[in-house]
Amino acid sequence: MSETDGTEGKPTTIYLDHGATSWPKPPGVSDAVASALIRHGGNPDRGTYQMAVETARAVRSARGGIASLLGVSSAKDLVFQPGCTQAMNLVLAGLLSAGDRVVVGFSEHNAVARPLHRLAQRGVEVVAVSATPSGIVDVDEMEREVRRAPTRAVICQHTSNLSGAIQPVADLTDIAHENDAIMIVDGAQAGGHIPVDLSALGVDAWGCSGHKGLLGPQGIGVLYLREGCEPDELVVGGTGAGMSEEPLQPKVRPERYEAGTMNTPGILGLGAAAHWLAEHGSAQRGLEEALTRRLHEGILGIDGFTVLGPKPGEPRVPIISAVHESEDTGRIAFLLDRQYGIACRAGLHCAPWAHRAFGTLKSGALRFGIGYGNTSEDIDCTLDALRRIVGGLE
Secondary structure, eight states: OOOEETTOOOOEEEETTTOOOOSSTTTTHHHHHHHHHHHHHOOTTTTTSSSHHHHHHHHHHHHHHHHHHTTTTGGGEEEEEEEEHHHHHHHHHHHHHHHHEEEEEOOOHHHHHHHHHHHHHTTTTTEEEEEETTTTTTTHHHHHHHHOOOOOOEEEEOOTTTOBBBBHHHHHHHHHHHTTTTEEEEOTTTTTTBOOOHHOOOSEEEEEEESSSSSOTTOEEEEOOTTTOOOOSSSOOOOOOOOOTTOOOOOOGGGOOOOSSSOOOHHHHHHHHHHHHHHHHHHHHHHHHHHHHHHHHHHHTTEEEEEEETTTTBBOOOOEEESSSSSOOOHHHHHHHHHOOOOEEOTTTTTTHHHHHOTTTOOOEEEOOOTTOOOHHHHHHHHHHHHHHTOOOO
16 A cells, blocks of 8 residues: 555555554544544443443444454453453463463464563473474474473464464364363464454464454454453453442453453444454455465565565465565665655564574564555565665665
8 A cells, every 4th residue: 555645646655564553444444433532432331321321332333343253252252452462461471370381382472472481480381382494383293292291271373473374273272172271372463364263263362453454443452262261360440330349350251351441442443444354354365365475476586585484375474574695684674665665674573483493583584564455566566676675776
């Protein structure tokens, strides 16, 4: 998608950082956010006056729509969080304690890696398993490690924010449950980019950012908790809904995990995005797949570039991370932005575990995230710019 500088039809930016946050948003999202500020001003479930009641109804409708999109049979099992990072912190801190053992994939984002590091300091044993050259968790090694000793949880990204690899979550869930362990999934890069049916998948906990593939605003995310999966609360406080006299946090869902004033603009915006995805998501995913392959094959055709993760044609989410044998990725990203108006990201992408596995911890990688609004012209312009930069024309 190209941004304009106020002159109609004159592009100034090709946005290819959807792996960080989606931009722009599809029709209806900004209107829903505005309606939360203009029309739905009351706090949901905090009052019986008409505005508060209408706001509560709008929040329930949004929750129901998001639950339906993600295959959650009971909307009460889908709780709103400020983002996937807080969702993962809630689950990990709320379910794990000293003496527990967890087995985790190699490619985890810092949203999982850092909470686990802190838990390890507090007596949780953390075992990380390796991956295939394509960035897929080694299922056989995962099973061996889970069977080797009593294991409390298996943890894995649904899809990698660095390589784009789609992990075998269903197989890992089977392994976890066959060994009396729970399955925890960081779905930050999965929602919206691949079909997700959480009831069929059978995971115990799954968190997702609302502002990436789900195309909602920043500052909102969701956490699915399977019935019977009851982590301790990360935050306690006001919940309304006639529960104010209870001295402890109520155990009823979703209120148990939604203390304090809700992010109504974010929730309604995400609800509108889910509605759009329910109607257009299949076509959008098909476009993303085609553009990703076009970019992948094009980068591989430029001398000196290596692309991390799955090969062209193998399943991946619309993320392409590349390194060049001689050019600094930070310099390439800088020139793409300043000389060509192309926005992408260079660095470690909050995924040092994955970079260590790929051998790119020192160099980092140049990451392109494809999403809503991107076109084949965007990809071709990007490939042309890369050729010029590494060819010494800039």
